[in-house]
Amino acid sequence: MNLSKRLEKNCGKLIFDCTDEELFCGILKTVSELKTEQKNEKSKKKLYYISAEFLIGRLLECNLLNLGVYDEIKKILSDNGKDISRIAELEAEPSLGNGGLGRLAACFMDSVAHMGLEGDGVGLLYHYGLFKQVFADNKQHEEKNPWISENSIINKTEISYKTEFSDCTLTSRLYTIDIIGKNRTNKLNLFDIETVDESVAKDATEFDKTDIKKNLTLFLYPDDSDEAGKRLRLYQEYFMASNAAHLILEETIRRGGTPETLNEYAVVQINDTHPSLIIPELIRLLCECGVGMDKSIEIVRNMCAYTNHTILSEALEKWHADTVAALIPRIMEIIKELDRRVKTECQDKSLHIIDENSLVHMARMDIHYGFSVNGVASLHTKILKETELNNFYRIYPKKFNNKTNGISMRRWLSVANPRLEQFIVSLIGDGFKDDYLKLKELEKFADDDEVLQKLIDIKLENKIDLCTYIEEKQGRNINSNSVFDVQIKRLHEYKRQQMNALYLINKYLDIKRGILPKRPITAIFGAKAAPAYTIAKDIIHLILCLEDIISHDEHASLYINIFVAENYNVSWAERIIPAADISEQISLASKEASGTGNMKLMLNGALTLGTHDGANVEINSLVGDDNIYTFGDSSDLVIARYKKGSYKPSEYYEKDKRINEAVEYITCNKMLEVGDKTSLKRLQNELINKDYFMTFPDFADYTATKDRMLCDYEDRMAWARKMLINIANAGYFSADRTVAEYNKEIWKL
Numbered sequence: 001m002n003l004s005k006r007l008e009k010n011c012g013k014l015i016f017d018c019t020d021e022e023l024f025c026g027i028l029k030t031v032s033e034l035k036t037e038q039k040n041e042k043s044k045k046k047l048y049y050i051s052a053e054f055l056i057g058r059l060l061e062c063n064l065l066n067l068g069v070y071d072e073i074k075k076i077l078s079d080n081g082k083d084i085s086r087i088a089e090l091e092a093e094p095s096l097g098n099g100g101l102g103r104l105a106a107c108f109m110d111s112v113a114h115m116g117l118e119g120d121g122v123g124l125l126y127h128y129g130l131f132k133q134v135f136a137d138n139k140q141h142e143e144k145n146p147w148i149s150e151n152s153i154i155n156k157t158e159i160s161y162k163t164e165f166s167d168c169t170l171t172s173r174l175y176t177i178d179i180i181g182k183n184r185t186n187k188l189n190l191f192d193i194e195t196v197d198e199s200v201a202k203d204a205t206e207f208d209k210t211d212i213k214k215n216l217t218l219f220l221y222p223d224d225s226d227e228a229g230k231r232l233r234l235y236q237e238y239f240m241a242s243n244a245a246h247l248i249l250e251e252t253i254r255r256g257g258t259p260e261t262l263n264e265y266a267v268v269q270i271n272d273t274h275p276s277l278i279i280p281e282l283i284r285l286l287c288e289c290g291v292g293m294d295k296s297i298e299i300v301r302n303m304c305a306y307t308n309h310t311i312l313s314e315a316l317e318k319w320h321a322d323t324v325a326a327l328i329p330r331i332m333e334i335i336k337e338l339d340r341r342v343k344t345e346c347q348d349k350s351l352h353i354i355d356e357n358s359l360v361h362m363a364r365m366d367i368h369y370g371f372s373v374n375g376v377a378s379l380h381t382k383i384l385k386e387t388e389l390n391n392f393y394r395i396y397p398k399k400f401n402n403k404t405n406g407i408s409m410r411r412w413l414s415v416a417n418p419r420l421e422q423f424i425v426s427l428i429g430d431g432f433k434d435d436y437l438k439l440k441e442l443e444k445f446a447d448d449d450e451v452l453q454k455l456i457d458i459k460l461e462n463k464i465d466l467c468t469y470i471e472e473k474q475g476r477n478i479n480s481n482s483v484f485d486v487q488i489k490r491l492h493e494y495k496r497q498q499m500n501a502l503y504l505i506n507k508y509l510d511i512k513r514g515i516l517p518k519r520p521i522t523a524i525f526g527a528k529a530a531p532a533y534t535i536a537k538d539i540i541h542l543i544l545c546l547e548d549i550i551s552h553d554e555h556a557s558l559y560i561n562i563f564v565a566e567n568y569n570v571s572w573a574e575r576i577i578p579a580a581d582i583s584e585q586i587s588l589a590s591k592e593a594s595g596t597g598n599m600k601l602m603l604n605g606a607l608t609l610g611t612h613d614g615a616n617v618e619i620n621s622l623v624g625d626d627n628i629y630t631f632g633d634s635s636d637l638v639i640a641r642y643k644k645g646s647y648k649p650s651e652y653y654e655k656d657k658r659i660n661e662a663v664e665y666i667t668c669n670k671m672l673e674v675g676d677k678t679s680l681k682r683l684q685n686e687l688i689n690k691d692y693f694m695t696f697p698d699f700a701d702y703t704a705t706k707d708r709m710l711c712d713y714e715d716r717m718a719w720a721r722k723m724l725i726n727i728a729n730a731g732y733f734s735a736d737r738t739v740a741e742y743n744k745e746i747w748k749l
């Protein structure tokens with residue numbers, strides 16, 4: 001049946017007569033029919049990618065693209081006066097992730113399916129996700145973010161397991177989302193509890209955290225600043241790990257394996273430490289099947305691989321042994337046994353799973369009892385080997401490896417920026433879609449003025465689109481002729497949105513003094529702060545207050561503006577990234593493990609303003625020093641400065657005029673008119689007296705580099721040449737490449 005007829009049948013009437021809602025449902029049905037027509041090859045071994053987050057974004061357009069029918073459907077719709085983007089907007093964005101780690105998991109699932117590999121994701125079905133960010137009084141407020149609806153993409157299955165805790169037994173229910181790739185369809189397995197009750201959460205932060213039978217799967221990362229919150233997270237983690245372990249064992253047996261041969265049939269990638277309890281749980285299950293302890297440990301050690309995402313010590317999970325013992329005593333017994341074995345081998349206390357304060361270190365368990373430990377960018381892996389995990393590296397040198405992150409080129413180029421993609425195809429054909437390294441062929445146009453002009457034109461069209469969207473969404477009028485300077489990522493002190501804000505204060509005050517930029521600047525932010533992370537919320541407050549002041553300043557706002565996207569998510573990213581000129585990647589060197597936003601922005605022709613951190617370092621070596629703007633202290637210097645403990649921000653505050661002026665401004669009268677004194681004062685104090693992520697030492701260089709960048713922007717052709725070099729070299733960051741490396745060196749499917 002031809003596609004048009006098929007769609008018509010699935011809509012139940014003529015396409016012309018359908019509402020967008022009816023078309024949305026009809027397309028969903030069509031997608032699901034086309035998917036079942038794919039042949040899915042079975043391999044012996046299967047990958048289970050287990051993660052607390054999957055920030056998958058809307059799926060409709062990507063699914064159509066991966067099925068190879070996107071262009072045709074788009075045309076059928078437009079022939080009938082319908083707009084595919086408007087229809088796609090009807091899908092609620094799944095609220096299953098928070099930031100880069102969850103987005104990475106989503107890009108990997110896309111690439112695994114694209115490459116025809118058999119690999120499923122495993123996680124939890126959060127009903128309200130992280131939270132929906134709303135702004136009021138220049139502050140972030142958190143609301144529930146419901147996204148599951150009638151005709152959603154989730155399929156209920158018959159699969160259900162029991163998870164035993166000391167005080168209750170929970171019954172799970174497996175739901176799946178199809179991950180449709182060009183070459184096969186895999187599944188995202190999301191476990192829910194049967195007894196979930198959405199009504200217990202009146203609010204996104206205030207709810208009864210002890211009512212586990214009802215609340216377990218309501219929120220991602222519930223506030224863990226109190227004991228009940230900590231326990232709820234541990235309940236979630238064990239529930240996820242236990243269900244994953246049951247699923248893996250059951251599927252393996254169905255595939256003809258046995259408990260003894262589990263590691264020949266399954267490989268588990270543990271995405272950060274949240275799923276780490278899968279190790280003791282698999283061991284427990286194997287023992288239950290009659291496999292002895294030694295053998296069970298060996299099997300599990302041969303099938304689990306751990307990805308480290310951070311060296312921030314507060315993000316490396318530790319549980320108090322008493323808490324673990326109280327909730328999941330059987331698992332605590334196994335962890336104790338694993339720790340006992342470590343302790344008989346290693347004297348070095350920093351290697352012990354359970355430390356002298358009775359804290360259970362999840363990452364340490366992963367490293368001892370997994371066969372692979374990987375960092376997510378070369379610099380990050382180097383720091384793990386040489387500093388953070390050096391003692392582990394010395395005993396297990398072969399386990400350590402690097403897998404530089406990647407992004408789904410299909411989502412971040414084909415779907416997000418069709419104009420650019422079509423232009424690339426017109427220049428080099430579409431062979432690059434099978435091997436994105438071929439984007440390199442674009443370099444032969446580096447001195448072709450017509451090509452460079454077209455890149456500028458495409459960027460402008462994307463900026464105009466974004467302006468329209470912003471106007472619709474948040475009623476702000478943005479000048480599409482300004483430079484779009486973009487910092488979009490979770491709010492965290494190490495990512496240093498505060499440094500960008502201080503720069504903007506200086507710029508604003510310069511403008512008030514009559515020092516005008518050559519071209520207006522629009523600083524675009526998107527960021528959610530964890531609800532209990534006070535300083536992060538103070539930083540958002542600062543930025544929103546500045547936005548408020550500047551947008552009401554008739555004169556200054558002709559030259560500078562701030563726009564903060566409310567509830568930053570994948571859908572926002574898909575709009576902002578194609579329109580970005582400057583990509584702010586300004587984390588304190590050594591702190592951003594990789595970053596993937598930097599890759600998406602590079603691919604879309606934004607130039608990086610970045611520190612020598614994470615994957616910025618690799619971007620730098622790919623494009624060369626002339627096509628990136630780097631600044632700031634090196635990771636070596638930063639690590640040494642931490643070690644010495646000698647950093648005193650007050651010295652910079654007293655000596656550096658620009659810093660002093662910007663920091664003083666945070667609590668000036670104008671700010672206090674629109675802002676909250678306690679919050680602003682707290683942030684100011686934090687900067688002057690602590691500045692843990694060392695904003696001030698990098699500030700002068702940041703300012704000078706950014707100003708040079710703005711100046712360079714005015715040579716439009718030279719800038720466009722840099723854009724082209726960035727796009728041409730972004731192919732290395734295809735998640736297809738990353739996944740191929742995981743498969744070759746770790747999964748071996």
Ligand SMILES: *Cc1c(COP(=O)(O)O)cnc(C)c1O
Pocket residue numbers: 098099100101103488489490568569570571573594595596597598600
């Ligand atoms: C890519 C992405 C991130 C990660 O951004 P970083 O700059 O790497 O921290 C976070 N959130 C969303 C919605 C993304 O698309």
